[in-house]
Amino acid sequence: MLRSLMGERGLRAADLARLVPCDKAYISRLVNGRQRPSRQIARRLDELVGADGGLVAAAVGRVVVGDVADSAGDWGRLAAATRQSSPVSAGVVEELEQITARQRVLYHDLSSAELLGPAEAHLRLLAALLRGAQPDHLRHRIASAAVETAGLAAWLWFDVGDRGKTAVLYGMAGDLLEEAGNPALGAYVTGYRALAADACGSGREAGRYAEAAWNLAPAVTSRLACSWLAAVGASTLALCGDRQRALDSLGRARDHLDAACGGEEWMFDFDRSALASYQGQCHLRLGQAREAAVTFQEGLAAVPAGCERRGAFLAIGLAEASLVTQELDVAVHQALRALAVFEKVGSAAGVLRVRRFRGLLAEAGHRREAAVLDEHVRGYLPGAP
Numbered sequence: 001m002l003r004s005l006m007g008e009r010g011l012r013a014a015d016l017a018r019l020v021p022c023d024k025a026y027i028s029r030l031v032n033g034r035q036r037p038s039r040q041i042a043r044r045l046d047e048l049v050g051a052d053g054g055l056v057a058a059a060v061g062r063v064v065v066g067d068v069a070d071s072a073g074d075w076g077r078l079a080a081a082t083r084q085s086s087p088v089s090a091g092v093v094e095e096l097e098q099i100t101a102r103q104r105v106l107y108h109d110l111s112s113a114e115l116l117g118p119a120e121a122h123l124r125l126l127a128a129l130l131r132g133a134q135p136d137h138l139r140h141r142i143a144s145a146a147v148e149t150a151g152l153a154a155w156l157w158f159d160v161g162d163r164g165k166t167a168v169l170y171g172m173a174g175d176l177l178e179e180a181g182n183p184a185l186g187a188y189v190t191g192y193r194a195l196a197a198d199a200c201g202s203g204r205e206a207g208r209y210a211e212a213a214w215n216l217a218p219a220v221t222s223r224l225a226c227s228w229l230a231a232v233g234a235s236t237l238a239l240c241g242d243r244q245r246a247l248d249s250l251g252r253a254r255d256h257l258d259a260a261c262g263g264e265e266w267m268f269d270f271d272r273s274a275l276a277s278y279q280g281q282c283h284l285r286l287g288q289a290r291e292a293a294v295t296f297q298e299g300l301a302a303v304p305a306g307c308e309r310r311g312a313f314l315a316i317g318l319a320e321a322s323l324v325t326q327e328l329d330v331a332v333h334q335a336l337r338a339l340a341v342f343e344k345v346g347s348a349a350g351v352l353r354v355r356r357f358r359g360l361l362a363e364a365g366h367r368r369e370a371a372v373l374d375e376h377v378r379g380y381l382p383g384a385p
Contacts, residue, residue, distance in 0.1 A: 003031050005049035008127045009120075010150065010172025018164055019048050050124075087134055093141050096126065100145045103152060104268060108306050111346035112159040119156060123149045123172075130179070143180035147173045148266045151189040158196045161348035166196060184225060185266055187216035191232045198236055199349055206236040224263030227256035228270045231278035238285035250282050273302040274310060280317045289324035296321060309350075312341035316353055323360060331361075332369050336376055343380045 006016060013031060017024040022041065029035040030045075037045060039056065046055040103119055126146040134142060154169035170193050177186040194209035210233045217229060230253035237246035257275055276299025283292035296318035303311045316338035322331035335357050342350030354373070361370040 001051060001054055002045065002049065005051055006031070007131070008124050009049060010123075010127065010175065011049065011168060012171070015164075015168045015171075016045070016048065020044055087132060088129060088138065088142075090138060093138050093145075096122075096129075097141065097145055100148055101265070103149070104266070107152070107268070108309070111344070112156045113346045116153065116156045116160070119149055119153045123153055123169075130176075139179060140181050143176050144182045144185060144266075147176045147180045147182070147185055147189060150176065151192055155192055155196070158199075159347050159349050161352075163200070170196075183216050183218045184221045184264060187213045187221065187229060188225065188264070188267065190216055191229055194232050194236055198232075198239055199353075201239075203236065203239040207240055210236040222260065222263045223256045224260040224270055225267060227253045227260060227275065228267070230256060231275055234282045235278045235285075238282040241285075243286050246282055246286060250279055253278070269304070269307070271302070271304070273299045273304065273307070273314070275299075276302070277310065277313050277317060280314070280321065284317065284321050284324070289321045293318060293321040293325060293327075308341045309345060309347070312338040312345075312347075312350060315341075316350070316357060319357055320360070323357070323364065323366075328366060328369055331357075332372055335373060339373070339376060339380075 006012070011019075013027040014024050017027045020027070020041065026035070030037055037055070042055045045051070049055075099122055103115065103122065106115055106118075123146060126142055126149060129142050130139065130146065150169050150173035154166045154173065157163075157165040157169060170189070173189050174186075177183075177189075180186075190209055190213035194206045194213060197206035197209055210229075214229050214233055217226065221229075230249050234246045234249035234253060237249055253275060257270075257272065263270065276295050280292045280295035280299065283289075283295060296314050299314045300311060300318065303314065315334040319331045319334035319338065322328070322334065335354055338350065339354045341347075342354060358370050358373045361367075361373070
């Protein structure tokens with residue numbers, strides 16, 4: 001049972017050991033049936049893999065079915081048999097793809113924590129179907145939906161601040177790519193891995209993922225997707241201080257966007273306001289604060305309705321650029337604007353970026369302005385008046 005549930009959730013022994021926490025070898029012994037967990041460990045495993053009490057029951061030598069407890073193995077085998085997925089029709093796969101697309105839209109309407117549950121539930125269903133005997137042409141589509149959903153769930157976990165689960169889910173997406181047979185989608189998910197590493201300040205890791213994403217993209221990749229991949233590459237190159245290559249990549253991003261006429265169905269919207277976020281960040285990292293400020297302002301003016309997250313990232317970028325140009329009122333105003341959105345959508349990653357900006361204010365001697373941010377943070381805390 002444990003092996004099957006780990007497979008559904010894309011968890012390896014090392015992943016589960018880190019989450020328990022316990023030794024990886026111990027998890028391997030449990031998976032292979034060489035050791036029985038304690039009731040406490042079984043309860044923790046039950047919680048992590050969603051076994052609905054099955055692992056706890058197995059730990060004390062009993063299998064529970066409904067209200068009946070029985071030590072005979074037949075009940076357990078019957079319960080396992082009922083978990084096997086059956087072949088699905090093209091119509092069902094189309095419905096699953098529509099759910100995948102709808103969750104991409106809901107990213108703009110729900111907080112990351114609110115969307116995590118549905119996204120992971122959808123991913124479990126897709127993973128379960130892939131264990132069944134599906135026709136090849138449908139398996140590719142199911143696997144593609146699973147890759148996209150795993151990438152979304154990984155980004156949501158990153159946004160709420162859990163890097164461990166982020167890594168696990170990106171690993172799951174990578175494992176499914178070959179079966180999906182969709183290298184452009186693989187490039188897209190890998191690009192997001194670059195963004196996650198970039199946000200954590202891991203320049204070399206971000207650069208490796210960005211380069212891998214560009215190399216993964218096939219020749220038939222849309223100009224829109226190529227624009228986004230080039231923008232991601234420019235941002236990571238600027239983080240590493242590679243000025244000329246960053247500017248060249250930024251130029252390619254603009255050229256591809258100018259020539260774009262539609263993108264892949266699994267892409268989030270990418271327009272000039274979205275490109276402005278990467279372009280402004282690139283300029284700021286290369287010491288071009290005034291160019292960055294202008295770019296962020298233009299991006300904010302072009303943000304479509306409903307894209308609050310994008311507006312918040314442009315706002316905190318403008319705050320950082322305005323701090324460098326000594327426009328403190330603009331800097332604090334934009335930081336507060338970003339903080340309000342990040343708090344609303346439950347973005348721990350966004351809140352931490354505003355916190356880093358607050359640190360920059362304090363380091364520059366602007367303690368009064370830093371205190372303004374502190375006061376607003378206290379106002380967002382539970383129980384605040």
